[in-house]
Amino acid sequence: MASAACASRSCYTRDLKTAKDWFEKFxxxxxxxxxxxxxxxxxxxxxxxxxxxxxxxxxxxxVIGWRKSSDGTTLGALLLGLYDKKATLHYVGHTSSFNAAExxxxxxxxxxxxxxxxxxxxxxxxxxxxxxxxxxxxxKDTEWVAVRPELVCEVTYDKLEAGERFRHATGFLRWRTDKxxxxxxxxxxxxxxxxxxxxxxxxx
Numbered sequence: 395m396a397s398a399a400c401a402s403r404s405c406y407t408r409d410l411k412t413a414k415d416w417f418e419k420f421x422x423x424x425x426x427x428x429x430x431x432x433x434x435x436x437x438x439x440x441x442x443x444x445x446x447x448x449x450x451x452x453x454x455x456x457v458i459g460w461r462k463s464s465d466g467t468t469l470g471a472l473l474l475g476l477y478d479k480k481a482t483l484h485y486v487g488h489t490s491s492f493n494a495a496e497x498x499x500x501x502x503x504x505x506x507x508x509x510x511x512x513x514x515x516x517x518x519x520x521x522x523x524x525x526x527x528x529x530x531x532x533x534k535d536t537e538w539v540a541v542r543p544e545l546v547c548e549v550t551y552d553k554l555e556a557g558e559r560f561r562h563a564t565g566f567l568r569w570r571t572d573k574x575x576x577x578x579x580x581x582x583x584x585x586x587x588x589x590x591x592x593x594x595x596x597x598x
Contacts, residue, residue, distance in 0.1 A: 408433065417447070448552045452567065453582040456575040457545040458485060459524065459538055460504055469497040469504075473524050474564070475543060477579045484522040486583075487560030489549050507541035522558075546570040546578055554583060 407413055417428050427448040435443055455474035463470040471490035475483045492500065524538050549564035558580075 452550050454548050454570050454578045456543045456578045458543050459540045469500050485524050489564040489566045491566045504541050509540050543575050546573045
């Protein structure tokens with residue numbers, strides 16, 4: 395049997411090397427990862443007999459603010475930012491993997507850094523911000539609380555959207571007190587090389 399085959403918009407292989415190559419190459423086509431299963435295993439709805447192996451990476455991000463919970467009583471998520479090559483700070487996503495006690499601790503940690511309007515560097519050289527620049531520049535948004543960009547945290551992520559932000563919520567790993575905020579750049583999340591997966595299925 396051939397080491398790999400593609401048909402009906404799906405590819406399959408028993409060869410580990412080929413699977414690893416697909417895992418890296420197909421990311422450039424916007425795919426999440428690969429599926430692993432026994433060779434004769436059938437798909438069973440509602441059962442986790444197949445394993446989805448997704449891309450997961452880490453990045454150090456600047457905390458630029460926090461989102462209130464849906465009821466407005468506590469912290470819902472930390473808002474994350476990265477600097478581009480021109481030293482412009484951009485919103486790239488959020489992380490919300492905290493328990494109730496951690497959320498209270500975070501509010502206490504962020505309160506001294508709270509600001510009604512973004513820092514001077516943001517106003518002079520505005521980047522992408524949560525909810526749109528106008529909402530932040532007015533300083534009247536009740537859903538978002540801006541903080542000075544002084545805290546750095548490491549997060550895990552599995553997928554990028556247009557190479558500019560995290561597509562899904564990230565997972566909080568740790569604080570990076572050893573890393574300056576200005577060192578948190580987009581170079582950490584460089585997109586995979588673009589790959590047109592449709593070429594695999596075209597008739598020769």
